Amino acid sequence: MKLKAALSTLLLLCLISGALMAPAQAGTVYSSVFSGTVNDGETKSAGGCFVSFEITNGSVHVEVTSPDYGSDDAYVPAGNAYYFKNVLRIYIASIPTTSSAVVDISKTTSSTSGTGIKVYCDTPAQNTLAGDEVSFPITIQNNLASDETLSLSSESPGGWSSKYDYNGKDIYQIYVPASSTKTVNLVVSTPYTSSIGQQTVYVKVGDSTLELYVDITSVNESVDVSAKLSSQIVYIGDKIYYDLTLDNLQAAENVYQLSVMGLPENWYYMYLESRSSSSELAETVVPASTQKSLVLCIVPPYSVSAGDYNFTARITASSNQTITKDLALKLKSGTSMTVNVDKLAYTASAGQTFTMNVYVTNSGTGSALTNVYPEVTAPSGWVVSSSPETVSTLKSGETQTFVISAQPPGNIVASDYDVSVDIMSDQATDTEEFRITIATSSYVPFVAGGIILVVLVGLVFLYKKYGRR
Incomplete structure (x- = not known):
């Protein structure tokens, strides 16, 4: 064992x-x-x-x-x-x-190899789209017995840019203590005009070099679409505009077809140069590497209901590449009241009842007026009433006639008087002012005529009795 x-x-x-x-x-x-x-x-x-x-x-x-x-x-x-x-x-x-x-x-x-600095990348070859960024983690290993401060540089194809990032900082040197390792990120930005295919990026850390590869697999978006406000809240009947900006990201002039997807039935849209323009656009031309402002006008039907709506602005390049921008719209019901009358001036007699017609129309969009009633203000002693006294609901577009009856006192002095009618509702109010003229009673001329006749008869009698003496 x-x-x-x-x-x-x-x-x-x-x-x-x-x-x-x-x-x-x-x-x-x-x-x-x-x-x-x-x-x-x-x-x-x-x-x-x-x-x-x-x-x-x-x-x-x-x-x-x-x-x-x-x-x-x-x-x-x-x-x-x-x-x-x-x-x-x-x-x-x-x-x-x-x-x-x-x-x-x-x-x-x-x-004991070379300078004692080893540089490598775990992902030395990456795929991307033209216009995107690629990040390469560069590992720097200091095998020396002394601390080292190493310069960082890189070379990339024309029009490309690159920078070294370490803990969120843009750097061009890195301190690596003896027998330790640090990792920096080389961030490579490719332009939208990059050609499809593999390109080489050269890395230099101190005296060490490294080759990295970027393969552009396809072109990226040729245009960027932005909206000043992509979501809006408006009242039914108001004009609806979206201010859009097209950014041509390519180094060549482009023609873009303009359309909208997802609109509800019977809705209409127009692309315009500006809000004051009346010419619709089906396409627009944007010069190379420039921006262009457009206005998208949305026109819903008059019968549209309040609610939330979503649709998409679509921009199609000549290469058939399509860029979209999602838009949102919240329509709110608008309330409005219109009051009309036959006339604003009436002539009446003391103690006699007269009527005034007041026509109330719900001129809003969508919402009904509720608890609609007239509130009449008249001089003291007048008797006023309304038929009907109140209406519970007045739908959009409907008209209700209120008959206002007014009776001045029998002993009222003949003059002009004001009567105010306030049309009240839960949503809106309106006011009409009336001028009422109280005329002299019809028997007054006869009384005056009788008095004059009596006076004349008296004068004739006195003349006959005493005039010949």
């Missing part, structure tokens, strides 16, 4: 020795941080990374996760090593059982 244990120990030492002699990246020195047996599903911490092992089909599935370098994995047969980001080396010495393996985990201690 002692001999068997000794042989097992010797075999383990040989396996670990073999791990240290396994192929390594040129110029890199590793130091073992763990050597021994791991079980299926076990995770080890090494060099700031977490290494998980899963034994399957005669090999070991190694997965490494790091807060600085991300994660990666590989299937490693016995006798082979897996290198993670030039930070760790995981060597699989043997797989003695289906649930265990003998491994060696080593971390990088130093680098």
Whole structure:
């Protein structure tokens, strides 16, 4: 048994020795941080990374996760090593059982290659649309024993732009402490005029260089459509306008077809140069890289109901590319009252009843007038009434006649008097003023004539009696 244990120990030492002699990246020195047996599903911490092992089909599935370098994995047969980001080396010495393996985990201690600065990108080639941005994470690994401040630069195709971003800041140098790593993002902006195909972006970090690739898969939008107000609230009957701006994003003049989708039945639309314009537009021309303002006029039918409506402005380029802008409209019912009368001046007699007709029309759109009634203000002593006294509902477009009866007192002095009629409702009010002239009673001339006749008869009598003396 002692001999068997000794042989097992010797075999383990040989396996670990073999791990240290396994192929390594040129110029890199590793130091073992763990050597021994791991079980299926076990995770080890090494060099700031977490290494998980899963034994399957005669090999070991190694997965490494790091807060600085991300994660990666590989299937490693016995006798082979897996290198993670030039930070760790995981060597699989043997797989003695289906649930265990003998491994060696080593971390990088130093680098003798070049300047000792390693630059790489996990995603060196990306697809995008013309006009979009692409972000490349650039990992900078300082393998030197000294801290380094490295200059950052890049070269991109004509018309393109790029910048280095680090924690939200636009930078052109980066400080990397000794034996540490930092990641910056190279943000590449492509113009809308970019040609379809692959382009190369050259990265330079200190003395290190890197090539990245951007593949323009298709052109992006040729026009951008914006609305000053994309959602409006208006009353039924009001004019509805949307102020739109077309931004030609291409370096060439474009003709755009103008239309609207999703309008309810019997609605109508017009594209205009301005709100004061009367000429409808079916298309418009926008010069290269410029903007143009348009007005979209929406015309619902008179019978439209209050509510929420949604529709879409559609702009179609000559390439048949379609750009849309969603618009919203909330229509509210408008209330309005119109009052008419036969005349504003009446002649009446003391003590006699006369009538005045008042016509009330709901001239609003959509909503009904409720609790409609006249409120009459007359001089003291007058007796007034209304027929009908009140109307519970007056729908849009309907007219109601109120007959106002008024009786002045019998002893009223002949003169001009004012009578005010206020038409009241829950939604609106209106007022009409009437001038009432009270005429002299019809018997007064006869009384006056009688008095004059009596006087004349008296004068004649006196003349006959005393005139001849």
